Amino acid sequence: MSLSSELKRDVLRWGAPEVHAWLVSIGFERYAQLLADEHSIDGKTLLLLSEDDLREKPLQLNNLGDIKRLGFEIAQLRSRYNGFHVNPKSPSEDVLLCVDYEKTTDVQVAGKTVPIKTIDTAIVTNDELADTLSACGDVHGIHLISREELIRSVESPDTAFKSFAKLAIAFIYCLGSLLITAFVMVIVHDRVPDMKTYPPLPDIVLDNLPLIPWAFDMAEMIGLVLCTIWGCVLLFHKHRVVVARRMFSMVGSVFLLRCITMLITSLSVPGVHLECRAKSYGSLKEKFWQAYLIWSRFGMSIQGVRSCGDYMFSGHTTTITLLNHFITEYTPASWTQLHTLTWVLNLFGIFFILAGHEHYSIDVFIAFYISSRMFLYYHAYAYNHANLTATDDRMRLWFPLGWFFEAGSKGKVINEYEFPISFPKFRKRSTEERPSSAERKELEMIKDPKNNNTSDNTHQHTNGTTKPRHRKGQRKE
Structure with a gap:
């Protein structure tokens, strides 16, 4: 007995008789009474059956071949009904x-x-x-x-909605990461070693570089300059959504890594001029409030933030290094003067951080290395994610964040710029764009051919009366 095409298109409305008929039609009549009659399996229940259901109680089919074949037929029925293909080896898994x-x-x-x-x-x-x-x-x-x-x-290729959704997720991820970093800074401040018991560690750079009191504030001013430049580039970049998404995802990842390095090892205070001592903020509510103050002020000393113990690795070096790389990557290669300026500011920012004796040299070196490598590795994956994932499925596991944000994106974007807000065009036509007299005459002929014929006849009549044609050799009087 075979099922009609009408029943195949409406499996959810099958009753036990239709299931019985379907089992008979595919050669499992010995199980038709067990499934359809004894256990009243209808169309909905049939689509839910798995190999484990066939193997375990109360069905308890003993023939492994029948279990596999019937599981395959149910999976194929489910696949035809829904328009999807499933893996016949494991139709009920994953x-x-x-x-x-x-x-x-x-x-x-x-x-x-x-x-x-x-x-x-x-x-x-x-x-x-x-x-x-x-x-x-x-x-x-x-x-x-x-x-x-x-x-x-x-x-699948990114649509406008999908791009903005990814941007929103990356933005929330970045804000959450920075908030966690601020909370960890509060915790490590409680664990900072006593300066009398643990003096500053030997550092080959700090031991030979004299202290400049205003140097750290100057490093933060350099960071503000780079942030202003990058803000202008991002605002007018044509692909600002993709670029901003990459910025938020990378900043969030780097600062989450910084949370781990700050928390697992507490270094001693790098300079005797720093007044750092363990400070407990009491209750959890007070710690969250202090973390919010650090987060809202971006952890900047010129905003009144004073923290100790957050040394490995330098957040200031991370910020100015990422800003420098983003500016050089998403501006045309011909803008060499701007690229030279940002690299000089980056290097001077690192120098001022060390001259202020706010971080050890290893803090700054590790921060520069991790930030630059993270930027290069992320963009190397973003520009080649299609080839990487096509040749090796493990790339999705090795780079889950990059795969989620970059799958379906454009890869390398062209550095084009536009106004973020489009204005209506009110522009007069130039003289070069105005039609000539001959063009205007042709347009008039196309629009009104009757008037054109009349004007031609009038023109010929006028020419015949005012300028008569003279025969050859006739003297003109």
């Missing part, structure tokens, strides 16, 4: 199901309650599907979402 169901919402229209029916979706696992189907009511369809389908959805 999948998510998207249920489309009808939802009724009451809306107030002109003082009356009007029920409006809409189609809503719910993504559930195989185990949760039975409860979802009973709670949703009228189900329109079930879409099978496999791991490959999720990967394809992430790696």
Whole structure:
């Protein structure tokens, strides 16, 4: 017995007799009575069956070949019904199901309650599907979402909505990372070693570089200059959404790494001029408030932030190094003067940090190395993510953040600039764009050919009366 095409298109409405007929049609008539008659399996239940259900109680099929073949047939039926292909080796593993169901919402229209029916979706696992189907009511369809389908959805080309969604996620990720960094700075301040017991460590640079009291403030001023330049570049960059997303994701990642290095080892204070001692902020609420003050003031000393113990590695060096790399990467290569200026500011910023004796040399060196390597590695992946993931699936595991943010993006963007807000064009036509007299005459002929014929006849008549044609050899009087 074979099923009609109508039944194949509406598996969810199958009852036990249709399931019985389907089992007979595919050669499993010996299990038709067990599944359809004894256990009342209908179309919805059939789509939920897995190999484990067939193997375990109460069905307990003993033939491994029948279990695999029947599991394959159920997976194929589910695949044909939903328009998706599943892996026949493991049809019930590593999948998510998207249920489309009808939802009724009451809306107030002109003082009356009007029920409006809409189609809503719910993504559930195989185990949760039975409860979802009973709670949703009228189900329109079930879409099978496999791991490959999720990967394809992430790696699909970015749309405007998808780009802004990624930007929002990267922005929240960056803000959260900076807030965690501020909280860790409060914790390490409580654990800073006593300056009398633990003097500054030997440092080959600090031991030979005299202290300049205003140097650290000058380093922060350099950071503000670089931040202003980068803000202008980002504002007028044509691909500002992609560039800002990469900036937020990288800043968040680097400062999360800094949280770990600050927390695991507490270095002694690098200079005797610093008045640092362990300070407890009391309750957890007070610690969060102090972290918020550091976070809101960007951890800058010129904003009144005074912190100790956050040495490995230097956050100021990280910031100015990333700003320098972003400016040089997302401006044309021909802007050599700007690139030279940013590199000079970067190097002078590092010098002033060391001259202020606020960080050890190893803090600055590690910060510069990690920031620059992170920038280069991230962009190397962003520019070649399609080739990397196509040749090796492990790249998605090795670079999960880069894969999520860069899959489907443009890769290397062209450094083009535009105004962020478009203005209407009110521009007069130049004299070069104005049509000539001959062009205007042709336009008039096209628009009104009758008047043109009349004017031609008049022109010929006028020429015949005012300027008569003279025969050859006739003397003109």
